[in-house]
Amino acid sequence: MTSTLTLTRPDDWHLHLRDGEMMAAVLPETARHFARAIIMPNLVPPVVTAADALAYRERILKALPEGMAFEPLMTLYLTEGTDPADVRAAAASGLVKAVKLYPAGATTNSHGGVRDFAKVRAVLEMMAEIGLPLCIHGEVTTPEVDIFDREAVFIDTVLDPLRRSTPGLRVVMEHITTRQGVDYARSGGEDLGATITTHHLIINRNHILVGGIKPHYYCLPVAKREEHRLALREAASSGEARFFLGTDSAPHPDRLKEHACGCAGCFTATNTMSLLAHVFEEEAALDRLEAFASLNGPRFYRLPANAARITLARRASPVQFPAKIAVGTQEVTVFDPGVPVFWEVAG
Numbered sequence: 001m002t003s004t005l006t007l008t009r010p011d012d013w014h015l016h017l018r019d020g021e022m023m024a025a026v027l028p029e030t031a032r033h034f035a036r037a038i039i040m041p042n043l044v045p046p047v048v049t050a051a052d053a054l055a056y057r058e059r060i061l062k063a064l065p066e067g068m069a070f071e072p073l074m075t076l077y078l079t080e081g082t083d084p085a086d087v088r089a090a091a092a093s094g095l096v097k098a099v100k101l102y103p104a105g106a107t108t109n110s111h112g113g114v115r116d117f118a119k120v121r122a123v124l125e126m127m128a129e130i131g132l133p134l135c136i137h138g139e140v141t142t143p144e145v146d147i148f149d150r151e152a153v154f155i156d157t158v159l160d161p162l163r164r165s166t167p168g169l170r171v172v173m174e175h176i177t178t179r180q181g182v183d184y185a186r187s188g189g190e191d192l193g194a195t196i197t198t199h200h201l202i203i204n205r206n207h208i209l210v211g212g213i214k215p216h217y218y219c220l221p222v223a224k225r226e227e228h229r230l231a232l233r234e235a236a237s238s239g240e241a242r243f244f245l246g247t248d249s250a251p252h253p254d255r256l257k258e259h260a261c262g263c264a265g266c267f268t269a270t271n272t273m274s275l276l277a278h279v280f281e282e283e284a285a286l287d288r289l290e291a292f293a294s295l296n297g298p299r300f301y302r303l304p305a306n307a308a309r310i311t312l313a314r315r316a317s318p319v320q321f322p323a324k325i326a327v328g329t330q331e332v333t334v335f336d337p338g339v340p341v342f343w344e345v346a347g
């Protein structure tokens with residue numbers, strides 16, 4: 001049995017760092033293993049302009065502990081008031097790598113997102129022209145649509161028409177959770193990519209609901225039936241260039257997760273690489289983990305792969321991860337896969 005695995009140092013193509021005290025607590029958890037991450041802009045207030053993104057980038061770099069190397073790749077939160085010229089300047093700075101589309105009301109801090117797509121047409125056309133990717137939270141918000149169907153309905157009624165009406169627009173389907181998401185990603189060319197989270201490779205909807213409600217497994221898009229989890233595992237472990245890791249590690253304080261109206265998000269930054277090695281071993285695809293976690297993302301974003309490397313080791317007994325990390329006087333629960341995991345990042 002393979003006992004160590006050395007990979008190009010991975011990147012995380014979808015990460016929530018938040019700000020202030022929370023950012024200071026979670027940033028080292030990512031920087032310990034990952035060289036770069038696409039930083040989500042759904043702060044309160046959101047990161048909307050080039051100036052907001054550059055200021056946020058400076059705060060991240062300032063919060064990085066001495067001796068840790070990490071490159072935040074910034075994004076802008078698309079609103080109906082976004083100025084195409086500001087986006088063009090942000091991209092030209094080289095520090096902003098994507099624009100994020102949240103349908104208004106779809107997820108955490110998305111109320112400032114897009115309702116009327118006609119209002120963002122000029123921005124999208126400019127992005128197609130310069131090749132700046134649009135990262136999309138792909139769920140409709142229509143109250144009548146069942147929450148488990150919201151991704152599939154979004155693909156048919158919003159994403160496909162949007163891509164057809166904006167030829168050349170480079171799109172990342174963020175955190176896909178369904179077989180329909182996998183199939184649609186495969187229907188595109190080099191202008192279409194999809195991120196897959198660690199937790200959606202591990203849990204299905206039963207994990208959230210059977211035997212009592214598990215708030216730490218609740219995230220958006222919500223985990224679906226087992227057939228969808230299996231489709232995601234097949235896609236992630238296929239080695240295909242269009243699929244890459246975006247952990248969507250999304251910390252919320254425990255008191256807001258364990259709540260009558262609990263926040264959506266799983267915090268996986270701490271143990272993601274161990275969990276992925278576990279999943280890829282189960283899929284008999286350890287040789288494709290590097291493509292998924294380290295090579296396909298930079299290729300889509302037209303960046304070089306990292307020169308540094310990381311080594312994972314398979315231990316004889318299960319690895320213990322911290323159950324929680326401290327954030328000031330509060331705590332954030334680390335995602336618990338619910339099964340023994342033997343892989344550990346060794347260096």
Ligand SMILES: NC(=O)N[C@@H](CC(=O)O)C(=O)O
Nearest residue numbers: 016107108219220250264265
């Ligand atoms: N994934 C989540 O459940 N939550 C994310 C938002 C998002 O990525 O949709 C968050 O910011 O908390």
Ligand SMILES: [Zn+2]
Nearest residue numbers: 107137220221
């Ligand atoms: Zn999202």
Ligand SMILES: [Zn+2]
Nearest residue numbers: 016040248250
């Ligand atoms: Zn997210």
